[in-house]
Each structure stands twice: as C-alpha cells, then as structure tokens.
Amino acid sequence: MSIGLKEPRAGKAAAQNTASRKPAGRKAPAQDRRPGSSIDVQRKKLLVPFVGPAFVLYTVLFIVPALGAVWISLHKWAGSGPMKFVGLDNYGRIFRDRLFLSSFGNTLLLLFVVGAAIFILAFAMTLVLRDMAGKKMVRNVIFFPHLINALVFGVLAGFIFNPGGMVNSLLAPFGVTDPPKWLAQDNIFPLIMVTLVCTTTGYFTTILMAGVDRIPPYYYEDCALAGASAFQRLRYVILPLTWDVFGTCAVLWTISSVKIFEIVWVFGGSSGAGVPPTQSWTAAVYTYVNAFSGQSTPAYGAATASAVLSLALISVLVVLLRRAMRRDAVEF
Amino acid sequence: MSEYKPAAPMTARRRGRRGVSPALRGERSVVRGLGVGLLWLVVAISIAALVWMVAQAFRDTRAILDDPWGVPASLDFGNFVRAWTVGDFAVATWNSLLTTVVSSVLTVAIAAPCAYYLSRVDNKLTRGLSLYFILGLGIPAQVILIPLFVMLNKVYLTDSIIGLNLVYIGVSMPFTVFLLTAFFRSLPLEMEEAAALDGTTAFGTFWRITLPLAKGGILTAFILQVISHWNETLLALTLLQSTEKYTLPVALISFVQQQTYSGADWGGLFAGLVMVVLPMLVIYVWLGRRLTEGLTLGMGK
Known part of the structure; x- marks a missing residue:
C-alpha cells in the first residue's frame, strides 16, 4: 500500500482525553459517538492523505472527461484542428440520422426487452432454486458466465450458427433442410439479444437469490400454517421482502445494458471492414465507429452527443426507478 | 433501500433453514419438477459448453469444422503455439x-x-x-x-x-x-x-x-x-x-x-478464447464463494 504519511504521534493526550470523557463500561455505539471525540478530530486530519489520491484520480480521469464529453458534444470537431461551437446542432443532427436512431433503438431493445426477459427468467429460476437440492452448485455454475468477456460469446456464436455449423447440424435430423440464415445482417441483432439473455440471467439470479435467502424461514412456516397458496406466498411474502433487491438489479441492468459493445463488435465474426453490420449497432458502437473507425472523418461531436444521450437515458431511468421502487422498506 | 446486513447472520440463517422447517419442502408439483429439471439441464449445458470449448482448442481447424462435436485425438498444443506466435x-x-x-x-x-x-x-x-x-x-x-x-x-x-x-x-x-x-x-x-x-x-x-x-x-x-x-x-x-x-x-x-x-483459423481462435476464459475459471474455482458474496454485498444496497 502506498500511503506512507504518518501522522505525528500527538494522539496520547488526546486519547486520554477521550477516556476521561467517556463513561466507563459503556460501549459507544457507532451512530451516536459525540462529534467532538478526539479520535474523530484526529481522523478528520486524514482527509487529504486518505481521500486525496482517490479524489484526484477519479476527478481527472473520470469526471473531467465526462464533463468534457458534454463540452465536445456542443462542437463540430474532427479530433484535430479547430473546434467550432455549434450549440445543440449535433443533437439535432443525430436525431435526423437514421443510423443513430436505429442504434439507439437497439440499445432500448436491449434495455427493455432483454431486461424483461432476464428478469422473468431470473425470478423464475430463483423461485425454483430457493429450496432445491444442490442449489449451491447450480448457483455457482450459472454465475460463472458473468466473469467471461462477452467477446467470447460473440465469437462462439459465430461458430455455432455458421451455415455448416452446429445448430444446423442439430436441426438436420428434425427435417429442417432449409434453416434460416442465422448470421444474415438482419438476424444478427435478435441473436445477440438471445445470447445476452442466456449469458446474463445467471448473474441476476445470483443477486436475487441473495435477497430471497435473507427472508427468515418463519415467514414460510407461517404461510404454511395459514394455508397460503404458492402464489399468495409469492405475492405477499417473497415479492415485498425482495423488492429492494429487484430495484438494485433494475438499476444495475440499466447501467450495464447501455454499455454493451464487445459482443456486438465481434458477433458472428465481423464483416470485412471490421465494423459490424449497421443493423446490429448499439449506441455505444455508434459512438465508437463515429470517432475511431477510421472509415470517414471522425465526427467527435456527433459521437459524444450519442454518448451523452445514453448517459441522459441512464440518469432518467435510474431516477425513475428509484422513485418507483421507493416503498416502505420492510424491516425484518 | 435497506441497509447492508453483514453476511454472518445470513449464512447462519441459510444453514439453519435446512431440516428445520418442513413447510419449505412441502410442495412437489409438476411445474416445480419441470423447473428443477430445466435448471439442471442449464447447468449441464453450461459445463459441457466450457469443456467443449477447451477441447476444441486442442484440435486443428479442419477437424473442428469436419466434426464440431468431436474430441481431440491427442493433446496437441499446436493451436496455442500458433496463437502465441502468429x-x-x-x-x-x-x-x-x-x-x-x-x-x-x-x-x-x-x-x-x-x-x-x-x-x-x-x-x-x-x-x-x-x-x-x-x-x-x-x-x-x-x-x-x-x-x-x-x-x-x-x-x-x-x-x-x-x-x-x-x-x-x-x-x-x-x-x-x-x-x-x-x-x-x-x-x-x-x-x-x-x-x-x-x-x-x-x-x-x-x-x-x-x-x-x-x-x-x-x-x-x-x-x-x-x-x-x-x-x-x-x-x-x-x-x-x-x-x-x-x-x-x-x-x-x-x-x-x-x-x-x-x-478462418478456428483452432487458433479457440486457443485464444481459452486464454481469455481460463484465468477467470481458475480464480472462480479458487475464490468463488468470496466473489459471489462480495458482489452481492456490494449490491445489497
């Protein structure tokens, strides 16, 4: 660890001071420690050495670029040469750009359609997993895809759905002689959506499980005594008690779905120029291609405008979600 | 959003649940049986897919394309060597x-x-x-x-x-x-x-x-x-x-x-995929429980 700043050992007198002020034999709980107690005073001096490095790095490498993105999105700029201030022109332009609209539409599809599918499946899996034998093992296995780079799934899908690939050879015995062209430009995006559902559900199941596992068993026992049906138990016990975990998952998915890039980039092995077919672009891909693909003059303004809109989408949704999910937290 | 609760009581509760309450194990419906079956199927397919991917990394491209379901005839590191160098x-x-x-x-x-x-x-x-x-x-x-x-x-x-x-x-x-x-x-x-x-x-x-x-x-x-x-x-x-x-x-x-x-050099590509995935698998097998707990701890809020 790098923080080597030693505070001068002035603590002794101060510490004795604390001792005399605290009534003996009473442990001070975390919350109501008096503001003036000396360890606190001393701790406060650590603000700069402790928080400083993290604050500086985070501000310079994260917050400043984020603000810079807003700034760049107001300019016409090709990455070098003069920046021309154009106000909100870039936003107007991308909204007239078919490509952007379809990319942003795809991002929304991922966010809502894939999101809904993941949640329904994850919740169903949680309910089944809740008290089945071997649940730890199942959970460990379905969590693992979360640790794999999405690139891997994209490349594998290219192999599996090849015209002469595994899916078609599996379908052949069932009399499918004319299988759909899986990797045709129009079919790639739906395939990406299916792949994402398959690879992401396990992660959210794991998180939901952690919430469901927190429910103390006597609630279920009470349900059994009261003769509640499985549905009633779900409606009146499980759902209300895991509501906050659902909210967290929804926020997580919102944030991570808008970033989806790698899997689109390589899905099915990419086409000639290294850029995936436009039908499967997401907003993140749109940003990247417009700035760095080297195919045309980089349009930094439009590219950042697209990214800033994604950020706006996230912010609005997170605020809405927090509001919608704000119920009386059930304490148990 | 509720406060994060330390993991210890959680696991204790989880452990204590088994056997204590027959109410939990009461129902045995068809739907549930189906669900359990499906889940095990998912688990089996996931593991098989991982094993399959690693296996393909040891076969040459022509063999992979001829018979994608095959197993490697011998432990041939040629793909890795090629990916490593080329x-x-x-x-x-x-x-x-x-x-x-x-x-x-x-x-x-x-x-x-x-x-x-x-x-x-x-x-x-x-x-x-x-x-x-x-x-x-x-x-x-x-x-x-x-x-x-x-x-x-x-x-x-x-x-x-x-x-x-x-x-x-x-x-x-x-x-x-x-x-x-x-x-x-x-x-x-x-x-x-x-x-x-x-x-x-x-x-x-x-x-x-x-x-x-x-x-x-x-x-x-x-x-x-x-x-x-x-x-x-x-x-x-x-x-x-x-x-x-x-x-x-x-x-x-x-x-x-x-x-x-x-x-297409699928052999080399599979070798590359294995190089990306395998370290994660090692970490997961080694520290898996800590990981899932850590992630859900961060998310508990």
Missing part, C-alpha cells in the same frame, strides 16, 4: 497480466484509505463525497471515451500501458470505494476505539487494526478489479494502437478481424 497473443497475455495486476493493486491501495475515511467520518463533506463517488457508477464508458483519448493524447499517454493503467484506476474508483465503504461500515468499531484509547494514532488504527480486520473485503475488492480489468475491452481498444501494446481482448478482436482476409 497471433501475438504472447505479448498480449503479458500486457494483460501486467495491466490487470498493477492497476488492480493500485486501485485497491488508493481506494481503501478513501473508503475508510468515508465510512468513519460522518459529516456533510463526506456525505457529499460519497455521493460524488457513487455518481461515477452510472456513467458508461463510452461517455468518457473520446475526451479521455484527447486528454491522454495531449500528454502522450495513448498507446501506452501506463496510460491504460491510469485510466483503469480512475474508472474503478467509484465501484471500489463504494464496495469498501460498505465493507468498512460493517466492521465493528470496538477494536479501533480500544486502540485509540491505548494511544494509537488515527493512521495507526487504520493501518494496524482496520486493515488486518478488513483483509477479506480488500481481497474481494481486489479480485473483482482483476476480473473487470482482465476483461475490459472498449477502453483498451480505443487507447491502444500498436500490436505490441495490445491486451488480450484487443488481440482477440484483431485476430478475429484478420480471419476475414486470411481464412
């Missing part, structure tokens, strides 16, 4: 390893004191700072992509492993600070107070009391960073341009794209 995966693996380890160590080393301060001092400033750090959790990487590229280009840190490390550290701050703050809050304060009474300085209590207590949480944060930095693609793809600087995911992408011109 595909520049050797350099890429080294770069990935270096970047992952260095940036993860530094991330945790820088975030831990900050999280400690934010968890122990409670005033307007720290509440504001916590919020400021959490803000970053919601900013997707593509937003900072272009400005970051421009900024780093000005100071000659694009196409540089050092630059990439710096970026990874900065970008990881929100999550790591958030996770560790939650973790430090869950630690008991009594020991720190006792140490303070004995005349230890504030820094001393952090260094000698809290850090040793927090070893588990810090290790978890470290491993989570290792995983995310090992897999990070978009920023590396943007910031690195020359082949000898590529990290593994970027090398994999360029390998895929070369194939459009040079014909």
